Amino acid sequence: MIKELIQGLSITAKHLLPGNSTTVEYPKQRLETSERFRGLHHLVLEHDREKCVACYLCPTVCPAKCITIEAGEDKNGKKYPTVYQIDMLRCIFCGYCVEACPLEAIEMTGEYELANYKREDFCFTKERLLK
Amino acid sequence: MPEMLSLSNDPILFLSLMLAKILAVFIVVILIVAYATYAERKIIGRMQTRLGPTMTGPLGLLQPIADGLKLFFKEDIIPAQSSKLAFLLAPMMILVPAFITVAVIPFGGDVVIKGFAVPLQITDLNIGILYILAMAGLGVYGIVLAGWASNSKYSLLGGIRSAAQVISYELAAGLAIIAVFMLSGTLSLRGIVAAQSGSVLDWYIFSQPLAFCLFVITSLAEINRTPFDLPEAETELVSGFCTEYSSMKYALFFMAEYANMIVVSAITATLFLGGPAGPFAGPINLLLKVFFFMFLFIWIRATFPRVRYDQLMFMGWKVFLPLALLNIVITGAVVVFL
Numbered sequence: 001m002i003k004e005l006i007q008g009l010s011i012t013a014k015h016l017l018p019g020n021s022t023t024v025e026y027p028k029q030r031l032e033t034s035e036r037f038r039g040l041h042h043l044v045l046e047h048d049r050e051k052c053v054a055c056y057l058c059p060t061v062c063p064a065k066c067i068t069i070e071a072g073e074d075k076n077g078k079k080y081p082t083v084y085q086i087d088m089l090r091c092i093f094c095g096y097c098v099e100a101c102p103l104e105a106i107e108m109t110g111e112y113e114l115a116n117y118k119r120e121d122f123c124f125t126k127e128r129l130l131k
Numbered sequence: 132m133p134e135m136l137s138l139s140n141d142p143i144l145f146l147s148l149m150l151a152k153i154l155a156v157f158i159v160v161i162l163i164v165a166y167a168t169y170a171e172r173k174i175i176g177r178m179q180t181r182l183g184p185t186m187t188g189p190l191g192l193l194q195p196i197a198d199g200l201k202l203f204f205k206e207d208i209i210p211a212q213s214s215k216l217a218f219l220l221a222p223m224m225i226l227v228p229a230f231i232t233v234a235v236i237p238f239g240g241d242v243v244i245k246g247f248a249v250p251l252q253i254t255d256l257n258i259g260i261l262y263i264l265a266m267a268g269l270g271v272y273g274i275v276l277a278g279w280a281s282n283s284k285y286s287l288l289g290g291i292r293s294a295a296q297v298i299s300y301e302l303a304a305g306l307a308i309i310a311v312f313m314l315s316g317t318l319s320l321r322g323i324v325a326a327q328s329g330s331v332l333d334w335y336i337f338s339q340p341l342a343f344c345l346f347v348i349t350s351l352a353e354i355n356r357t358p359f360d361l362p363e364a365e366t367e368l369v370s371g372f373c374t375e376y377s378s379m380k381y382a383l384f385f386m387a388e389y390a391n392m393i394v395v396s397a398i399t400a401t402l403f404l405g406g407p408a409g410p411f412a413g414p415i416n417l418l419l420k421v422f423f424f425m426f427l428f429i430w431i432r433a434t435f436p437r438v439r440y441d442q443l444m445f446m447g448w449k450v451f452l453p454l455a456l457l458n459i460v461i462t463g464a465v466v467v468f469l
């Protein structure tokens with residue numbers, strides 16, 4: 001029994017030596033996110049306008065029903081979303097919208113610091129998603 | 132050899148020096164208590180591959196002050212169904228014995244001031260150890276009272292456990308120390324330090340290794356430190372005897388726990404490690420020994436899980452008590468026949 005007690009003590013003593021901490025001091029030190037990380041959405045640009053053609057596949061597949069789209073037509077007769085809005089308070093970051101999109105017009109970034117003070121600030125409009 | 136300073140040969144000097152000694156010891160103990168919490172969190176954090184406090188001041192050094200301020204400004208809640216007087220009294224009754232025990236611990240040899248020898252010890256009782264054991268026994272009243280006065284089942288269970296634990300372990304601790312008296316022939320701590328004052332090999336840890344181990348383990352149990360912290364076992368009893376306490380009253384329990392740690396370390400150092408003997412000035416040697424034991428206690432807390440209640444009782448009555456008795460018999464035989 002005493003051998004085991006000493007073994008335990010030696011393990012904790014080894015951890016005491018510098019360089020054994022696994023803590024990431026978060027605000028000062030940030031881990032890099034994986035390429036496949038599902039963070040804040042981003043609408044892809046194509047010739048200074050969004051690639052999205054308002055096909056409604058993403059709001060259809062969205063399990064949280066957080067995407068609002070209103071379709072419109074530009075002067076060339078091309079469909080585009082006049083409104084494209086994601087409610088981040090409802091979004092569950094499942095990434096189905098990205099998978100469903102036939103044009104790869106929406107993608108997810110590594111941005112994860114989404115806390116805010118006001119409810120309205122969680123409503124990401126088209127302009128904010130295009131940034 | 133200069134005359135020993137006493138109340139009869141220079142009362143004013145005696146009283147002022149006494150006050151100075153009391154203040155110095157009190158401040159040192161309070162400071163150690165404050166920074167023991169920091170050291171404990173830092174060391175246990177490192178041992179569990181965390182960092183411990185880092186944000187309050189450089190390296191988190193202001194953490195004890197921040198904790199103190201926080202506890203000071205917390206709402207002081209006294210449960211409606213509690214026994215008010217006992218509820219108020221309990222934290223004091225646990226803290227006071229912890230602090231006054233330090234009075235008999237010698238922290239250096241004699242200093243000559245104005246032609247008088249002044250011992251670096253607040254008071255040298257000729258029954259020093261008996262006094263320490265008595266105070267250790269009194270400390271548990273605070274816990275039992277807190278448990279009973281709170282009128283909460285968790286607190287009551289914690290208090291009862293504490294009483295049972297102290298009865299079981301005080302016996303073994305007391306018997307372990309008896310072997311030391313048999314060698315020193317005195318109960319005064321000053322006398323015990325003097326008896327170990329030769330070389331390092333005169334320290335009782337070498338002639339009484341079993342008593343040393345027994346005393347360290349049983350005193351851990353007496354001050355309710357892990358792995359014997361059953362009175363406040365978080366996993367079963369919420370927070371045990373101090374469940375209902377908040378604000379400064381809770382802080383007093385906390386301070387008492389660390390003060391008890393310091394006291395036990397100092398007693399162990401005095402009884403077995405020659406007290407203030409060592410390469411540096413007396414008080415520094417004693418402090419180093421105290422810090423060593425406190426590190427050991429923190430290390431043990433970071434490593435071992437809490438023992439089960441039946442294991443605790445088994446160890447107290449069936450392992451430590453017979454071992455302590457055996458140690459007395461062996462010591463007696465050695466003292467008489469060699």
